[in-house]
Amino acid sequence: MTPLSIAMISDFFHPDVGGVENHIYMLSATLIGKGHKVIVITHSHAPDRVGVRWLLPWLKVYYIPFLPIASSATLPNFFTSLPYLRTILLREHIHLIHAHASLSSIGHEGILHAHLMGIRTVFTDHSLFGFEDAASILTNKLLAGTLKNVDAVICVSHTGRENTVLRGELFERDATAPSKLIVRNNVYVIPNALVADEFKPGPPKSTDIITIVVLSRLAYRKGIDLLVATAPRICAAFPNVRFIVGGDGPKLIDLLQMREKHLLQDRIELLGSVRHSDVRSVLHQGAIFMNTSLTESFGIAILEAACAGLYVVSTRVGGVPEILPSDMISFAEPEEDDLFRAMSEAIRIVAAGKHDPQRAHERVKTFYNWEDVAARTEKVYDAVMKSPQIELWERMQRTMELGPFAGPIYTIILIVDCIFFMFLEWWMPREDLDYANVRWNAERFARLAEKERAKTMQSTVNAGG
């Protein structure tokens, strides 16, 4: 397809670390490799990460000066980002913006403003939400307001798509039977991926001692209560088993108490928080990976463990059952007894040497790779670019469908946004903008780098001589 200029917009990006952050970076890098121009727009980080930065491979990152309020998300205020985004999107000649994560307000704002400049929009949802508590109800309404006018939605798992379709009200009336509601045809499922070569299996281990690895944030949602309940039972039933638990969080105290109470200090090792670069070395120490999450949209940690050759035991929640074939993973219901049963089975399988880490690695390698994800995402971009732009009048009509209260509010926001944009057009005319016309030139960079290296070599030789 013809190369596009794409802007990834999300509150969650480097220097923060996490699943969404990694996804955006890897997708951008792969798309750059395919010849597109990609920039990332995110909020600034204290103390001094603000302005334009470059990341390898020539990925331009705009840190716009907004401060996050909680968990690295900025306050949703709809309008204040427009001057920044307008300038950036125009000067970079952006064709399409790709917003990530449903709690990232800057992404929502990008989708709200994009149509003013004729820019198309894609949104990727990374997480699952319930429908019960007040926080979910509010954020779901916010999401529904944004997704009414988005050109395409990508979800990371089939379960995630069901969830997003319900939360974002992504239904429309069937053209043939007006009483029937069908899912909009611009909702895609494209899974996450991983760099398989970064998670190669470690050297073969003896099966005398079986190490179980747990790597997770120690929080209620990660099912640490189940771990606390089952770990002593597993230790009592299998004298050759030890645990390594990596991660930090509010439930750490429960784990420490459990270890104290059952005198398992020599068999359960608590590592505290583990840096992403150390994950592989922790995984290499183990033979079984245990995941006790109570909800999970995709479960990239499970995939990384499976790729590193560990046998995986997981609770059957969210999108986890979709990501691996059933012979590579044992499932348990989120219950103490069932988890114990699944773990016992897994320990027997591994002790009998029935699990081949190398083969597991080779298989995972064929399942997921970023090239495939980028190619599938490109198809979405292509479909979006070919689809007709939604007119303002239709946008207003769609927004009014949100409901008797939210509908008018969002429509007013939409209209005020248009007026604000017209004001900006007068106040900062397009002719006066500082356009970025020069693209990163890889060859020139290589030449310069080579020259620089030669110069340093020369000076070292001179200094040495």
Place this chain on the structure above:
Amino acid sequence: MPKPDDAAWAKILWKKQPFSDNYVPQNLFLSSLRRNTNFKPYTYWPVVLLSCAITQHISTIFIFLATFVRLRERLLDPRTLVLISVACFVAGYTVWSWLDVAMISKADRNANHLKALKSSILIFFALMSLSPVLRTLTAATSSDSIWALSAVLFILNALLADYSVHDGQVHERLTSVLSMNAAISASVVLASRLTTDVAVFALVLFSVQAFALFPMLRHRLQASTTAVQCSLTLGLALTALSLTAPLSWTVTCIFFMTLVSVTFLAPACLVWAQKFKNEIRGPWDVAVPKVN
């Protein structure tokens, strides 16, 4: 693309399937969606019965207010009120220990009786010695502020009170403690408007009966038979109405309307609103871990 066929589609991500990424399997999509799984519809009369606790509480507040007005207007001798309070206490305590018979052994019961006697004597004398202080507590404050303050405190008391049903061991929650404190504070500030020490003592003693001890008894009675519940509610409501009626016709009307709407109208609204209930459950919900 091959012709879409739901049978060939699987809900997996690890294998490339011959469908486009935006393909939605019509029959399988949202097949694991569950609606109103844990939904038990309420019926009218049981909800009315449950609302009796609220009616009783509001009636208690109005009985207390009517008593206060009578003391202030000198229509009631404070000594009579003290006698009534003591009688109520004895009656209530008899019922309480009668309910205890089935649960607690005889030795424990006797120990409990002694404890109750000791603390009641203690409270009696403490209140008596404090009453001169309480009488002049808010002398510098205007009566208008006191009426407003006590109204707010009583509303807080009614909102936060624990109306749940539990038998035996009472597990005190923060809200019910706050509720009781609000009521006692309200009665203390009201008592400070009275003129004699005996009246102050009588009113505060009565408020302890009404807002600290009676709710405890009420919780236990709530678990008993429907007949007891209904007669208690009816008795309290009628007492409150008959005590309020001679004082102010308007207040009596408002009070009566409140009682009717709380007991009969509000449950009807709840039962009616149930048809809008739409609880969505699916695989994305946070699972509830089952630990032995």
